[in-house]
Amino acid sequence: MAKTITWTKMLVPSSKYDIKCPYSMNPSAVTRHDTANDASAMSEISYMIGNSLEVSYHVAVDDYRAVQGLPFNRNGWHAGDGSKATGGNRTSIGVETCYSKSGGDRYVKACDNALTVIAKICHDEGIPVTRVFYHKHWSGKNCPHRLIAQGVTEEEYRTLVQNRYNEMYGGGNVVNTSKPSTSASGLKHKVGETVSFKGLATSSTASSHTTNIAVKKGKITRIVSGAKYPYLINGGTGWVNDSLITSGSSSSTSSSSTSYYKKYTGNSTSLDTILKDIGVPSTYYGNWEKRKPLAKANGISSYSGTASQNEKLKSLAKTGKLKKVGSSSSNSSGSSSYYKKYTGSSNSLDAIFKAIGVPSSYYGSWEKRKPVAKVNGISNYTGTASQNEKLKSLAKSGKLKKA
Numbered sequence: 001m002a003k004t005i006t007w008t009k010m011l012v013p014s015s016k017y018d019i020k021c022p023y024s025m026n027p028s029a030v031t032r033h034d035t036a037n038d039a040s041a042m043s044e045i046s047y048m049i050g051n052s053l054e055v056s057y058h059v060a061v062d063d064y065r066a067v068q069g070l071p072f073n074r075n076g077w078h079a080g081d082g083s084k085a086t087g088g089n090r091t092s093i094g095v096e097t098c099y100s101k102s103g104g105d106r107y108v109k110a111c112d113n114a115l116t117v118i119a120k121i122c123h124d125e126g127i128p129v130t131r132v133f134y135h136k137h138w139s140g141k142n143c144p145h146r147l148i149a150q151g152v153t154e155e156e157y158r159t160l161v162q163n164r165y166n167e168m169y170g171g172g173n174v175v176n177t178s179k180p181s182t183s184a185s186g187l188k189h190k191v192g193e194t195v196s197f198k199g200l201a202t203s204s205t206a207s208s209h210t211t212n213i214a215v216k217k218g219k220i221t222r223i224v225s226g227a228k229y230p231y232l233i234n235g236g237t238g239w240v241n242d243s244l245i246t247s248g249s250s251s252s253t254s255s256s257s258t259s260y261y262k263k264y265t266g267n268s269t270s271l272d273t274i275l276k277d278i279g280v281p282s283t284y285y286g287n288w289e290k291r292k293p294l295a296k297a298n299g300i301s302s303y304s305g306t307a308s309q310n311e312k313l314k315s316l317a318k319t320g321k322l323k324k325v326g327s328s329s330s331n332s333s334g335s336s337s338y339y340k341k342y343t344g345s346s347n348s349l350d351a352i353f354k355a356i357g358v359p360s361s362y363y364g365s366w367e368k369r370k371p372v373a374k375v376n377g378i379s380n381y382t383g384t385a386s387q388n389e390k391l392k393s394l395a396k397s398g399k400l401k402k403a
């Protein structure tokens with residue numbers, strides 16, 4: 001079955017070609033990126049087009065669609081290797097994969113969609129899969145950072161692209177991943193199930209696997225029935241079979257825990273109606289202030305009742321994943337959610353951040369500090385003295401939340 005994806009074109013206007021894509025290009029490669037943030041594909045492309053920076057990429061991919069911002073016959077500024085004629089900027093189509101900062105299910109789905117997008121580009125533009133590269137190939141940058149951290153080598157990733165290419169343009173019988181289901185061939189595990197494993201193969205049709213692996217647990221995101229290694233892990237980590245899986249638990253099992261409200265199966269679009277129907281106490285619905293504890297328990301730290309925040313709560317309720325206030329699974333106030341307490345004497349915010357273990361990607365300028373500020377309740381952070389003092393105070397009291 002051919003893998004498809006919604007593809008939206010929102011191309012940069014020709015008036016900005018001199019900034020975003022000044023060179024004509026006959027693409028001969030594809031470059032795989034992680035965005036290192038949690039914005040959607042549409043947001044990525046909108047931001048890229050809207051600013052006047054010499055930063056640009058051809059496609060952004062999220063959990064349900066691809067958005068194209070540059071024509072494939074124009075270069076982009078994404079590979080970090082300048083304007084040399086043979087470099088990544090001048091020869092490759094840049095594909096940004098969304099949601100890599102936080103990872104999780106959205107990133108897994110985005111990774112799966114990125115395989116489809118890259119395979120389609122290779123097919124349509126006549127680019128061999130051997131010419132698919134990581135951003136790191138061109139300039140040494142640690143990108144795609146999450147794939148690299150998972151131990152997926154560039155060569156292994158090419159194998160995943162080739163496998164997807166084969167599925168789309170003349171290959172295996174792929175089980176629909178929209179619903180967790182056991183394949184017709186009687187496989188023991190389902191899409192959506194989290195499993196532990198002792199080895200990984202680089203493709204579903206690989207001749208062998210390796211047991212020298214860094215990642216030993218992940219979610220099954222795709223099944224190719226009849227393959228030697230039918231289960232794809234995390235949308236790109238690798239492939240396993242029943243003999244490599246040492247333990248597994250269906251994701252639906254955990255969602256039926258007493259830590260979660262029951263799954264909403266009605267058709268109402270009213271959040272309060274949904275919350276009432278699934279058994280949420282009336283103290284937690286009726287207006288947005290009442291819903292704040294519920295939102296906080298479900299990872300929305302600065303809840304104000306916006307449409308997007310409410311949609312997240314609805315989505316959790318409809319999938320049986322809405323956590324109860326006060327449940328063990330929603331208690332995120334443990335030390336792992338906060339940076340360690342600052343006990344030094346420095347008054348420099350960056351020095352304080354460095355000392356308590358904040359990643360360097362989150363300090364050095366006020367722009368870099370924005371994600372930390374946001375999760376700590378400063379939604380419109382611009383690096384003012386009062387905002388910085390609040391961050392210092394949180395750090396000195398051991399209450400600075402991790403981004």
